[in-house]
Amino acid sequence: EVQLVESGGGLVQPGGSLRLSCAASGFTFSSYWMHWVRQAPGKGLVWVSRINSDGSSTSYADSVKGRFTISRDNAKNTLYLQMNSLRAEDTAVYYCARPLAARPTPTAMDVWGKGTTVTVSS
Amino acid sequence: EIVLTQSPGTLSLSPGERATLSCRASQSVSSSYLAWYQQKPGQAPRLLIYGASSRATGIPDRFSGSGSGTDFTLTISRLEPEDFAVYYCQQYGSSPLYSFGQGTKLEIK
Numbered sequence: 170e171v172q173l174v175e176s177g178g179g180l181v182q183p184g185g186s187l188r189l190s191c192a193a194s195g196f197t198f199s200s201y202w203m204h205w206v207r208q209a210p211g212k213g214l215v216w217v218s219r220i221n222s223d224g225s226s227t228s229y230a231d232s233v234k235g236r237f238t239i240s241r242d243n244a245k246n247t248l249y250l251q252m253n254s255l256r257a258e259d260t261a262v263y264y265c266a267r268p269l270a271a272r273p274t275p276t277a278m279d280v281w282g283k284g285t286t287v288t289v290s291s
Numbered sequence: 292e293i294v295l296t297q298s299p300g301t302l303s304l305s306p307g308e309r310a311t312l313s314c315r316a317s318q319s320v321s322s323s324y325l326a327w328y329q330q331k332p333g334q335a336p337r338l339l340i341y342g343a344s345s346r347a348t349g350i351p352d353r354f355s356g357s358g359s360g361t362d363f364t365l366t367i368s369r370l371e372p373e374d375f376a377v378y379y380c381q382q383y384g385s386s387p388l389y390s391f392g393q394g395t396k397l398e399i400k
Contacts, residue, residue: 214330214379214394216388219389269341276341278381283334
């Protein structure tokens with residue numbers, strides 16, 4: 170079964186750091202780009218970041234650029250999101266998502282984890 | 292950056308009725324790289340449509356997508372009780388940025 174399981178969320182103070190993980194199983198993780206998408210309470214979906222299959226290329230939303238770092242360990246089938254200088258507006262459920270196809274072109278996201286909740290508050 | 296605007300914000304319909312959801316882009320979406328997702332409370336999004344009109348695996352044929360350029364539509368031909376949810380469009384053509392619409396809530400009338 171194709172599965173993504175996020176972990177690492179929690180309560181953190183403004184200015185703090187957190188590292189999210191996403192464990193992948195049931196597919197060839199190293200062949201796929203991967204994404205992080207977040208959803209603030211009661212709000213819509215916002216794309217956060219993406220990484221290519223070998224980790225050599227990354228992209229970020231302007232709102233997190235310079236503060237968040239996406240990375241992956243293909244040997245461990247795990248995706249990461251290092252979040253630094255956290256702000257209240259980063260409070261959200263963070264989802265990792267896999268594209269529909271294992272190719273180096275944009276595709277929709279067809280596999281999603283259940284999400285992990287990050288709360289930034291003093 | 293492409294901005295997607297969905298309408299209406301909320302759509303109130305009854306089971307058995309036809310639902311038409313709109314997604315308008317601020318710039319042309321290249322190669323019809325437009326997707327639709329369904330999200331129910333407390334759940335992750337579910338891919339319904341990609342490439343503007345292709346149904347994802349396991350999606351019932353009452354869901355259909357159409358459109359090109361800047362105007363796209365998701366149609367649900369006959370609403371089932373399980374279809375009441377929030378629907379998002381997403382463009383993935385203007386890489387490296389991927390943007391979502393603000394969502395349309397489909398509620399039971």
